[in-house]
Amino acid sequence: MTTKRRFHPYLLAWIPVAALVLFGATSNGGIAMDILVSIMSVIGAVAGGEVLPLEPDWWGMAARVVALAIAVFASVLLIRHGRASAGLCPRCGRGDHPRRPLVTLGADRLHRLARFVAIGTMLPAGGYAALKLHWAFGGHVGLDDPTVFADVEPWSPGFADTAILAAIGVCLAVVMAWGRPRLPRWLLLAPALIGCAMLVPVSIMGTILNITTLWTDAPFSGLSWWIGWFVYSCFLLWAVGLTFVLVEYHYRTRPSCRACGRSGYVRITA
Numbered sequence: 001m002t003t004k005r006r007f008h009p010y011l012l013a014w015i016p017v018a019a020l021v022l023f024g025a026t027s028n029g030g031i032a033m034d035i036l037v038s039i040m041s042v043i044g045a046v047a048g049g050e051v052l053p054l055e056p057d058w059w060g061m062a063a064r065v066v067a068l069a070i071a072v073f074a075s076v077l078l079i080r081h082g083r084a085s086a087g088l089c090p091r092c093g094r095g096d097h098p099r100r101p102l103v104t105l106g107a108d109r110l111h112r113l114a115r116f117v118a119i120g121t122m123l124p125a126g127g128y129a130a131l132k133l134h135w136a137f138g139g140h141v142g143l144d145d146p147t148v149f150a151d152v153e154p155w156s157p158g159f160a161d162t163a164i165l166a167a168i169g170v171c172l173a174v175v176m177a178w179g180r181p182r183l184p185r186w187l188l189l190a191p192a193l194i195g196c197a198m199l200v201p202v203s204i205m206g207t208i209l210n211i212t213t214l215w216t217d218a219p220f221s222g223l224s225w226w227i228g229w230f231v232y233s234c235f236l237l238w239a240v241g242l243t244f245v246l247v248e249y250h251y252r253t254r255p256s257c258r259a260c261g262r263s264g265y266v267r268i269t270a
């Protein structure tokens with residue numbers, strides 16, 4: 001049985017939520033840059049020395065974190081309200097009469113697809129990491145000006161460290177899709193969420209930059225025109241893959257609900 005969809009005024013409340021997300025994800029490099037700067041600050045504090053290529057925007061970072069926290073909190077309230085008004089459990093979204101599913105593949109097929117996608121993230125993540133390592137060790141592929149990275153060492157910020165982050169990201173996706181969930185769920189969910197929070201906005205902003213600079217000068221001086229397309233296409237594919245693996249893992253490994261007691265795979269509905 002499916003219930004008919006109607007427009008509810010509370011849906012308008014998503015507009016300010018979307019504005020907060022847009023601010024948090026894009027202003028002054030967005031939350032992705034904040035996370036990268038935070039990771040580098042920790043590395044700098046542990047290893048000593050200057051690893052930050054730029055002055056961190058601490059106040060902006062605080063504003064973005066607050067904006068995104070409010071957006072997450074408001075989203076939870078709105079989703080729960082929507083579920084309750086559709087007769088579903090507000091906490092977990094499970095129900096006796098689920099709405100038309102967004103995804104019509106069965107749970108087994110989704111899991112098989114997630115395994116395939118998790119392995120597939122090796123391709124974009126590996127391609128990006130390979131390019132960064134190639135430059136870090138003095139390679140010239142994709143450089144119009146061969147001296148642009150002349151001062152770069154493998155441990156310079158944004159080179160070997162991003163390749164290590166890429167490797168961690170791929171391992172996470174593979175463990176979520178293939179590993180036995182003996183680890184606490186949050187131990188995989190939290191870093192995968194951070195990965196998505198970095199990849200999704202950067203890949204979208206980068207792709208928009210690529211398209212808007214198609215007929216003008218290349219946006220990155222010293223680099224060949226195709227570098228922007230290569231890097232942000234890798235990010236985009238990787239972002240889609242990691243998000244899919246994360247969502248599938250979340251639904252597959254959810255414990256039974258503390259509010260309604262229902263268990264099992266919920267059909268993904270909207």
Ligand SMILES: [Zn+2]
Pocket residue numbers: 089090091092093094257258259260261262
């Ligand atoms: Zn429930």
